[in-house]
Amino acid sequence: MEQPIGVIDSGVGGLTVAKELMRQLPKEEFIYLGDTLRCPYGSRTKDEVRRFTWQMVNFLGQYDIKMLVVACNTATAFVLPELKAHLNIPVVGVIQPGARAAIKTSRNRKIGVIGTEGTISSKAYPNVLKDIHSEIEVYSLACPRLVPMVEQGILSGPEAEHIVDESLKPLQHIDEMDTLILGCTHYPLLKPVIQKVLGNQVTIISSGEETAREVSTILAYGNLLFHGERKPNHKLFTTGNLALFQHIANNWFGYKIPHIKSIRL
Numbered sequence: 001m002e003q004p005i006g007v008i009d010s011g012v013g014g015l016t017v018a019k020e021l022m023r024q025l026p027k028e029e030f031i032y033l034g035d036t037l038r039c040p041y042g043s044r045t046k047d048e049v050r051r052f053t054w055q056m057v058n059f060l061g062q063y064d065i066k067m068l069v070v071a072c073n074t075a076t077a078f079v080l081p082e083l084k085a086h087l088n089i090p091v092v093g094v095i096q097p098g099a100r101a102a103i104k105t106s107r108n109r110k111i112g113v114i115g116t117e118g119t120i121s122s123k124a125y126p127n128v129l130k131d132i133h134s135e136i137e138v139y140s141l142a143c144p145r146l147v148p149m150v151e152q153g154i155l156s157g158p159e160a161e162h163i164v165d166e167s168l169k170p171l172q173h174i175d176e177m178d179t180l181i182l183g184c185t186h187y188p189l190l191k192p193v194i195q196k197v198l199g200n201q202v203t204i205i206s207s208g209e210e211t212a213r214e215v216s217t218i219l220a221y222g223n224l225l226f227h228g229e230r231k232p233n234h235k236l237f238t239t240g241n242l243a244l245f246q247h248i249a250n251n252w253f254g255y256k257i258p259h260i261k262s263i264r265l
Contacts, residue, residue, distance in 0.1 A: 001224050004029040004235075005215070006065035008056040011151050011240075012121065012248045013186030014071030017094065019206035020254055021069065022234065024216055029232040031063050035265070036240030040147040041074040042116020042184070049118065057087070058076065059237075061163065066078075066224050069215060071185050073115055073207075077122035090218050097214050098181050098207030099128040101173035103203045105203050106179040112139040112171050112202075115183030116147060116242040125183055139174055140152060143167040143184075150186040153248055165194045172198065181205045236260045 005025075007018050010261050017081040018032050033056050037260065041049050053075045068091045068114050070076045070084065076093030083091045092248075113125040120142040126137045129136045147161050171177065180202050182188055188206040195204055219225045234257065238245040250256050 002226055002228070003064050003066040004031045005067045005069060006030075006057075006060035006063065007032045007069045007071050008053065008060065008075070009034050009071040009073065010041040010052075011036040011147070011186065011249050012191065012245060013147070013184060015206040015249055015252050016166065016185050016188040016206060017069065017071040017211055021215060022232075024044060024212040024234040025027075025219070027228070027230065027232065028219075029234060030066060031060055031237075033059060033233045033237045033263075034239070034245065036151060036238045037246055038239065039151055040116060040144070041072060042118040042142070042144060042147060044074075044118065046078050046118075049074055049078045050082070052265075053083070057083065059263070059265060062122045065078070067092070067215065069211065070094065071211070073124075073184050077119050077124035090222060090224075092215055092218065093209040094185060094210060094211050095124050096128055096184075097210035098183065098205060099125060099132060101207065101210040102181045102205045103129065103133055105205060106136075108172070108178055109133065109175060110137045110139070110176045112141065112177045112180040112190045113143070114141050114168070114171070114180065114187065115182045117142045117144055119183050125181060137172060137209040139177055141168070141170055144166060146190060147184060150189050153244060154188050160190065160193050161196065164190060165197050168197055170192070177202060179203045179205060189248075197244065221263050234259065235262050239263060240246055241263055
């Protein structure tokens with residue numbers, strides 16, 4: 001099927017998922033929308049997150065998308081079941097794929113999760129992890145300072161290291177923890193800094209790779225894959241600062257994205 005796949009996020013973080021999707025599905029076209037103007041979602045109420053998420057979904061509706069990827073953990077935690085119930089296309093979130101990857105990786109079943117206040121308070125990750133394996137021990141930590149830092153383009157250097165170190169202090173003394181889930185798609189942009197702070201004994205899990213694998217499986221099972229030949233025309237949209245979004249997107253992908261626009265919802 002020629003139709004594109006929609007990807008939504010509260011800001012630039014979902015680009016980490018989009019990049020992996022494009023790598024694993026090079027023939028597919030993607031329409032990405034990051035709500036950078038109203039980011040972060042983690043401190044928002046559930047009703048706000050729900051309203052903002054539906055506004056993004058309705059915007060993508062004009063592109064007749066064949067699948068929706070919710071690349072925001074907070075939106076996944078709060079709105080995914082509703083989206084699945086009301087949309088007539090497959091909808092994939094990022095929490096279950098990330099949880100499965102962590103369980104596969106962890107040797108001692110002691111897993112940390114960092115995320116926004118909304119994601120952590122929802123207990124979405126502990127619930128999914130324990131549903132899969134009841135003996136998992138989960139150490140959850142909200143890190144509200146990280147998303148604003150990423151949205152400002154502060155991804156490395158002394159300031160980034162200081163904020164990450166301060167944010168992760170409660171986890172730094174848990175010797176048994178061998179795996180950390182980045183429960184926010186902004187956080188992979190800080191992965192080198194997080195790894196430096198926690199040390200190499202902790203395996204860091206980003207949900208992008210596992211989410212892309214799940215998307216590929218669903219497309220194949222539903223006979224939705226594009227089988228022709230084309231150069232995909234990806235489109236990226238932001239609701240906020242266009243220049244900053246372009247800078248972060250081009251740096252993350254490693255090349256200049258030709259179609260990036262600012263829109264209003």
